[in-house]
Amino acid sequence: KQEVTQIPAALSVPEGENLVLNCSFTDSAIYNLQWFRQDPGKGLTSLLLIQSSQREQTSGRLNASLDKSSGRSTLYIAASQPGDSATYLCAGHILTGGGNKLTFGTGTQLKVEL
Amino acid sequence: EAQVTQNPRYLITVTGKKLTVTCSQNMNHEYMSWYRQDPGLGLRQIYYSMNVEVTDKGDVPEGYKVSRKEKRNFPLILESPSPNQTSLYFCASSLTSGGARPTDTQYFGPGTRLTVL
Numbered sequence: 359k360q361e362v363t364q365i366p367a368a369l370s371v372p373e374g375e376n377l378v379l380n381c382s383f384t385d386s387a388i389y390n391l392q393w394f395r396q397d398p399g400k401g402l403t404s405l406l407l408i409q410s411s412q413r414e415q416t417s418g419r420l421n422a423s424l425d426k427s428s429g430r431s432t433l434y435i436a437a438s439q440p441g442d443s444a445t446y447l448c449a450g451h452i453l454t455g456g457g458n459k460l461t462f463g464t465g466t467q468l469k470v471e472l
Numbered sequence: 473e474a475q476v477t478q479n480p481r482y483l484i485t486v487t488g489k490k491l492t493v494t495c496s497q498n499m500n501h502e503y504m505s506w507y508r509q510d511p512g513l514g515l516r517q518i519y520y521s522m523n524v525e526v527t528d529k530g531d532v533p534e535g536y537k538v539s540r541k542e543k544r545n546f547p548l549i550l551e552s553p554s555p556n557q558t559s560l561y562f563c564a565s566s567l568t569s570g571g572a573r574p575t576d577t578q579y580f581g582p583g584t585r586l587t588v589l
Contacts (some may be wrong), residue, residue: 362514390576401476401562402580409573447515451576459530460507460564460578462515 360385360452364463372471375438379466381431381448388450391424391431392460396445405433405446438470474499476581478563484587485553493548493584495563503569504546505530505578506538508559515562521546522569553588560585 361384371377381391389410394402406415406422408431414423421434431448445467449460476497485491497504505520507530517530521540535557537549546565550557561584567575 390573392577394580399583401582402564404577404579407577449515459505459517459520460515462507464512464514 360387360450360461362448362450362461362463364446364448364466366466367464368467368469370469370471371438373438373440375470376434376436377438377468379433379435379446379448379468381433381463383429383431383450383461385452386426386429388426388452388461390451391422392449392451393420393422393431393433394447394449396447396465402447435468438468440470440472442470443468474579476563476565476579478561478581478584480584481582482585484589486589487554488552491550491553491586493550493561493563493586495546495548495581496544497546497563497565497579498544499565499567499579500543501565501567501579502543503567503576503578504540504563504565506536506546506548507562507564508532509562509583510559518548518561553586555588558586558588 363382392407393405408415408424419436424431445465447465449462452459479494506518507515509515516532519538521527563581564578566578
């Protein structure tokens with residue numbers, strides 16, 4: 359059974375700091391890996407999707423990498439801002455007979471302080 | 473605006489009273505799915521649908537039903553809700569469902585917070 363783990367569970371940093379969120383998975387059968395942001399009382403916003411054939415994706419201040427051989431993905435946030443405060447979830451796309459199933463980690467709760 | 477909508481957003485009900493949570497997407501997506509989110513357990517898939525009239529169980533389907541009569545709608549039905557179904561529910565959709573393409577990116581609704589007393 360595929361498991362996805364995110365460390366740390368919570369992180370507090372001062373504004374302007376660069377930071378890395380970690381995601382590890384137990385099975386290299388993950389196809390794509392998707393990073394989401396979840397704000398309190400709101401749904402999930404897709405940040406980046408890394409295809410299994412890619413090593414990284416970038417969007418603005420965000421950069422996500424994927425290393426299937428080691429079962430790890432990282433989300434790098436440059437020059438953090440208070441507006442980045444949210445819970446960040448990684449999820450692996452598992453190719454099953456039922457198609458596009460996402461297996462989620464339990465998230466990293468990020469707080470960026472002034 | 474391209475979006476996934478869910479209704480209601482908040483619901484408090486009592487054990488055994490049938491309820492339906494609606495989900496609708498306006499992106500002509502083939503794939504739709506329901507997840508529940510619980511503290512310490514993360515999001516877990518309840519049911520999914522590859523296309524109209526094609527549905528199948530996810531990881532935690534017990535106590536739930538779904539239907540997909542139209543491409544845009546994928547309601548979640550709790551025939552006899554119980555307190556252990558108190559949770560935050562998310563509907564999601566994607567254009568395709570292979571799991572290996574950018575068009576497999578899943579878009580989520582705002583969530584429905586359900587409390588069963």
